[in-house]
Amino acid sequence: MVAEEGEKKVVVVIREYEAERDRNDVESLERMCEVGPSGGAMSLFTDLLGDPLCRVRHSPPFLMLVAELITDSESREIVGLIRGCIKIVACGTKKPHRATATSDGDAATSPSPIYAKxxxxxxxxxxxxxxxxGIGFKLVERMEEWFKEKEAEYAYMATEKDNEASIRLFTGRCGYSKFRTPAILVHPVFAHRLPLPRAVAILRIPANDAEVLYRRRFVCTEFFPRDIDAVIRNPLSLGTFLAVPADCHAAARWEGADAFLANPPASWAVASVWNSKEVFRLEVRGAGQWQRALAKxxxxxxQALPWLRIPSVPDLFRPFGLYLVYGLGGEGPAAAAHVRALWHQVHNMAQGDAGCRVVAAEVAACEPxxxxxxxxxxxxxxxxxxxVKRLADEYGDGSSLGDWCKAPPPPSIFVDPREF
Known part of the structure; x- marks a missing residue:
């Protein structure tokens, strides 16, 4: 890519990120591109803790590209960057044609997922x-070439709904279409602990049982990762928690996921926790003195009167971390109440972790x-x-689904914490 600036001829080269060579320049560029509400005085700064690859390195394969501007005088400057990763996820459901008997009694009659890369x-x-x-367009174009080399069928991206420049680039020049509108729900971590209901028991279940439960009950959820075992066993995953009625058998004695699913209680909920604090830190900048004073x-x-349970504002004006609640699901008429109990549990975990000041989750727009x-x-x-954008000419496992880009939004989605 060649351009002219006055009398100088400049070349923009798109190449792979090299840590030792590019880290400092990339961090400087990130600092220049702080994000925040359009037209607002405050902005949200992200500190990647010295690792520009932190948001993709847990999802192999991954790639990071930089745009380097080179002038006639051989001076070099990083002026753009982009990250990408590839995974296999559920994009639809294949229903069985007929029921057949199986050893566990229900596997053959259960729907199976349609996977896509x-x-x-x-x-x-x-x-x-x-x-x-055109630098942003060239970065996207080059990244899509790598996606196609890796035989990815679709590419998708996330942005703020009011980021007009990003939306114009992707839906205009790059050929993407608007696909899903999830909500990011954030709760502050108070100085006091949140109460756990006596009628609900919270169990931390082993990773093996968590995998069984997710694959048996949520494998057809849109964007469910086929390598859920790698997610659950990642060191950043702080555990999977199950909320059940305090008087049910599982609360008194945990006998494994198979036994639980064979005879589940009337209502239950499950959630896992990801320690994003060890990946990046956030900081709100631009707040006025009166806002800081009221929060303090x-x-x-x-802190002085914790029994009053005052909804205090944590110190978001210094670098802080968050816990991400992922893999949220449940069944039964009281499932939402069990989710609330799980949320209180995660809040109390975060309260005991210095520097963790918010708990967040991303859910589908119509998540029940x-x-x-x-x-x-x-x-x-x-x-x-x-x-989202379709990259492949032919349909893979999703042949019975058709073009996923045109599929109606489901009630739930699975948000992969590795790329949050």
Whole structure:
């Protein structure tokens, strides 16, 4: 890519990120591209803790590209970057043609997932001084070439619904279409602990049982990762928790996921926790002195009088971490109440972890369990935007589904914590 700036001829080279050579320049570019509400005074800064690959390295294969500007004088500058990774996820459901007897009694009559190899684009950045020159488009184009080499069938990306420049680039020049509008729900971590209902028991279940439960009950959830075992066993995953009625058999004696699913209680819920604090830190900048003072006052009162359970504002004006609740699901009429109990459990875990100041989850727009997730509207994003593009000419496992891009939104989605 060749362009001219005055009398100087410049070349923009798209190449793979090299850690030792590019880390400092990439961090400088990230700092220039702080994000926040359009037109708002405050912005949200992300500190990747010295690892620009942190949001993709847990999802092999992955790739990071940089756009390097080279002038006649051989001076070099990183002016853009993009990250991408590939995974195999559920994109639909194949229903059995007829029921057949099996050893566990229900496997043959259960629907099975339609899988697709899906690529995820994230972290597109272009220097504010070099925008509207086609650099973002070239980065996306080159990343899509790599996706196709790896035989990805679809590519998708996420952006804020009011990020007009990003939406124009992807839905206009790059050929993506608007696909899903999930919500990011965020709850602050108070100085006091949240009460756990006596009628609900919270169990931490072993990784093997968590995998069985997810594969048996949620494998057809859209975006469910086929390598769920790798997610659950990742060191950043702090465990899987099951909420059940306190008087049920599983609460008194856990006999494994198979036994639980053979005779489940009337209502239950499950969730896993991801320690994003060890991946990146966030910081709210641009807040006024009065906002900081009120937040500090609320924390002081909450710490002094925890029994009042005052909803205090944590210190979000210094670098802070978060716990991400993922794999959220449940069954039964009281499932939402059990989800709320799980959320309180995660909040109390975060309260004991210095520097972790919010708990978050991303759920589908029509998620039936959403009403059980406590959150603050001012900290949350009611409508994020995911856009998708078909890359492959032929349909793979999804031949019975057709073009996934045209599929109606399901009630639930599985948000992979590795790319949050």
């Amino acid at each position: 899906v690529a995820y684009l994230l972290g597109l950045r272009v220097s504010p001084f070099h925008r509207r020159r 006052l609320s924390r002081a009162v909450d 369990l959403r009403r059980g997730i406590p959150h603050w509207r001012r900290l949350s994003c009611a409508e994020d935007l995911w856009c």
